[in-house]
Structure formats: C-alpha cells, structure tokens
Amino acid sequence: MSWLAVALGGAAGSLLRYAIGLGFPFAGHRFPWSTFAINVAGSFLIGLAWVLIVEKAAGWPEARLWVMTGFLGGFTTFSSFSLEALLLWQNGHASLALGYLLGSLLAGMMAIVLAVWLARQLWL
Structure with missing residues (x-):
C-alpha cells in the first residue's frame, strides 16, 4: 500500500x-x-x-x-x-544546515557541469 x-x-x-x-x-x-x-x-x-x-x-x-x-x-x-x-x-544544527544548503547547491552545480561536459564529450 x-x-x-x-x-x-x-x-x-x-x-x-x-x-x-x-x-x-x-x-x-x-x-x-x-x-x-x-x-x-x-x-x-x-x-x-x-x-x-x-x-x-x-x-x-x-x-x-x-x-x-x-x-x-x-x-x-x-x-x-x-x-x-x-x-x-x-x-540546533545551524552550521550543518548551512553546510547542507551550500553544499547541495555547489555539488548539484558541479554534478550538472560534469554531466553536461561528459555527455558532450561522449555523444557529440
């Protein structure tokens, strides 16, 4: 269910x-x-x-x-x-919350940049 x-x-x-x-x-x-x-x-x-x-x-x-x-x-x-x-x-984990916010944004951007670069290298 x-x-x-x-x-x-x-x-x-x-x-x-x-x-x-x-x-x-x-x-x-x-x-x-x-x-x-x-x-x-x-x-x-x-x-x-x-x-x-x-x-x-x-x-x-x-x-x-x-x-x-x-x-x-x-x-x-x-x-x-x-x-x-x-x-x-x-x-009570303010520094962890901030790290999570900033880390997620930065990691997400790095991941998408890497993915686009790899895809362009491999499939174009």
Whole structure:
C-alpha cells in the first residue's frame, strides 16, 4: 500500500508541475520563473504538510507518503531539501544546515557541469 501511495502521489505532482509549466506567464523569460515558483510553492506546501500530517496527525503514515514523498516529490524535490535544512536548523544544527544548503547547491552545480561536459564529450 505504501508504494501505491507514493506512486499515485508522484504521478499527480508531476502532472501538476507539467501543467503549471505550460501555462505559466513569463515562460520565455531567461529566469526560470515557473520552476522557481514551483519550488517555492513546494517548500511552502511541505511545511504545511509536515505540521498537519506529521506533527498533528502522526497516526496516518499513508498521508505522509502520498502528500510529502509522492505528490510533493513529484511536484518538486526542492520542497524536501528545504524541509531537511529547516529541521537541521531547528534541531540546533545551524552550521550543518548551512553546510547542507551550500553544499547541495555547489555539488548539484558541479554534478550538472560534469554531466553536461561528459555527455558532450561522449555523444557529440
């Protein structure tokens, strides 16, 4: 049942992300406004979900899997990243939270630069 909750939630989140991307104003602009808005909205929604599902309704694990792992995971992985950083910060690990934030951004950029370079070397 857990796998089904994640799969259905992920499908719904992915479809919503795609639909928003298609209809978002300023889509041709240099700055990726739709992705930015989706990531910020996903961060907001996972914050609400954390409180409402995990802190307030701790007895319903399928809701967490459907909403947080599935739906918001399909909608944006940035929401999970933001929540994890917040939890580190709130649990008294400010330097670890900052390291996680900066390290993730830098590592992500290095990974994509490496991937693009490798792909261009191997397949062009």
